Amino acid sequence: xTRIDGHTYLIGLMAYPIRHSMSPTMHNTAFEALDLNFAYxxxxxxxxxxxxxxxxxxxxxxxxxxxxxxxxxxIIPYLDKLDxxxxxxxxxxxxxxxxxxxxxxxxDGIGFVNDLKKKGHDVAGKKMVVIGAGGxxxxxxxxxxLDGLSxxxxxxxxxxxxxxxxxxxxxxNEQTDCQASLHDLADQDDLKESLAWADIFCDATGAGMKPLxxxxxxxxxxxxxxxxxVYDTVYAPRxxxxxxxxxxxxxxxxxxxxxxxxxQGAASFKLWTGQxxxxxxxxxxxx
Ligand code: NAD
Numbered sequence: 570x571t572r573i574d575g576h577t578y579l580i581g582l583m584a585y586p587i588r589h590s591m592s593p594t595m596h597n598t599a600f601e602a603l604d605l606n607f608a609y610x611x612x613x614x615x616x617x618x619x620x621x622x623x624x625x626x627x628x629x630x631x632x633x634x635x636x637x638x639x640x641x642x643x644i645i646p647y648l649d650k651l652d653x654x655x656x657x658x659x660x661x662x663x664x665x666x667x668x669x670x671x672x673x674x675x676x677d678g679i680g681f682v683n684d685l686k687k688k689g690h691d692v693a694g695k696k697m698v699v700i701g702a703g704g705x706x707x708x709x710x711x712x713x714x715l716d717g718l719s720x721x722x723x724x725x726x727x728x729x730x731x732x733x734x735x736x737x738x739x740x741x742n743e744q745t746d747c748q749a750s751l752h753d754l755a756d757q758d759d760l761k762e763s764l765a766w767a768d769i770f771c772d773a774t775g776a777g778m779k780p781l782x783x784x785x786x787x788x789x790x791x792x793x794x795x796x797x798x799v800y801d802t803v804y805a806p807r808x809x810x811x812x813x814x815x816x817x818x819x820x821x822x823x824x825x826x827x828x829x830x831x832x833q834g835a836a837s838f839k840l841w842t843g844q845x846x847x848x849x850x851x852x853x854x855x856x
Pocket of ligand 1: 826833
């Protein structure tokens with residue numbers, strides 16, 4: 570850590586619990602590789618301590634911070650500005666401090682869109698089905714809409730996220746050229762027809778991840794046509810039940826969420842430093 574000196578700028582990660590996060594390894598690997606004078610540290614910050622922690626960003630002249638649960642919504646009143654990505658999600662995962670002005674962004678959706686683009690799939694002009702309308706599904710839907718997706722059908726079960734999805738659909742229809750609609754996941758005929766209609770299918774639920782590693786929300790392989798792009802936001806395990814069903818069905822383009830996770834970090838990194846994160850190096854550091 571010889572690169573840390575009196576001129577080093579601090580970037581934080583404020584969430585609770587957070588000590589398991591891969592973000593410090595990702596960002597510090599990139600700072601070192603590019604010889605940038607920043608250090609990234611994780612801080613256990615629960616919502617009651619959030620006002621003090623945000624004040625510290627200004628007091629300590631930190632460059633910014635990542636924000637994760639349970640603070641993604643709670644932070645909004647303490648920020649000076651919200652980027653469109655944060656406005657559309659009513660959530661923030663990245664704060665940038667420009668001379669005492671704190672701006673909030675959400676880079677998860679940017680991470681999804683950029684990962685797909687690097688894999689050869691531009692969302693512009695495409696039709697997408699997303700299952701899930703939580704912390705991952707919402708920014709995936711809104712950013713894809715902002716980036717030119719033509720139509721999106723959001724499926725969710727009848728839980729509290731269904732109400733959230735109603736707001737997301739309204740915002741997309743009001744603020745973008747994308748046509749959005751909300752669908753009940755219990756309507757399996759609708760899901761089957763929608764998967765036949767779509768170019769891209771994204772599962773943004775906890776299905777496929779512990780403790781639901783044996784669950785796929787699509788079980789009939791004939792619902793997944795070979796040219797559908799299938800994207801599971803889960804990255805542990807690297808191959809989920811849905812991904813296996815899709816591959817067995819002959820789907821050519823099947824991805825886990827590791828690329829999205831790295832690309833959301835790269836988008837935050839760019840906001841803080843103005844530089845492109847060395848993706849391959851970072852990926853090797855966390856694998
Ligand atoms: P969340 O709790 O905010 O939302 C979960 C969503 O999944 C809700 O819409 C809920 O209705 C739905 N859901 C959950 N269990 C379900 C089930 N059994 N059947 C049907 N629907 C179900 O969670 P989140 O933060 O949105 O995370 C969702 C997934 O995305 C997780 O697997 C998480 O690991 C992954 N994720 C990946 C990245 C990445 O960068 N790759 C980032 C964030 C989250």
